[in-house]
Amino acid sequence: MLQFRTYIPQDPGLRRYCKPDDAEHQLKNVIDSEIEHALEEADNQDFYKLIKPAAENADLKRDLKAALKSLDGKTQKKLQQLRRAAS
16 A cells, blocks of 8 residues: 655645644644634633723823823912912
C-alpha cells in the first residue's frame, strides 16, 4: 500500500494516498476547542459592565478637572482683591 507522510505529490491522483499528520489534527482540535470556549465565555459576559464607567460621574469629573482648577484659581484671586479693598 502506497502512503505519503511528508511528501505532497503534484499529481491529484496520488494526493489521495497522503497520510494526514496527526500532530496537525491534534493542534487543529485544540485550537477549535479554545475558540469555542472563548466564544461561550464572550456570550456569558455582560459587555455593558465592561464599557460602563465605575462611577456615573467619572467621565464628567475627569473632563471638568482642568476647568475647575482654573476657576478655583480665579476665585481665590478675586477673594484676595475683595479682602484688600475692604481693609
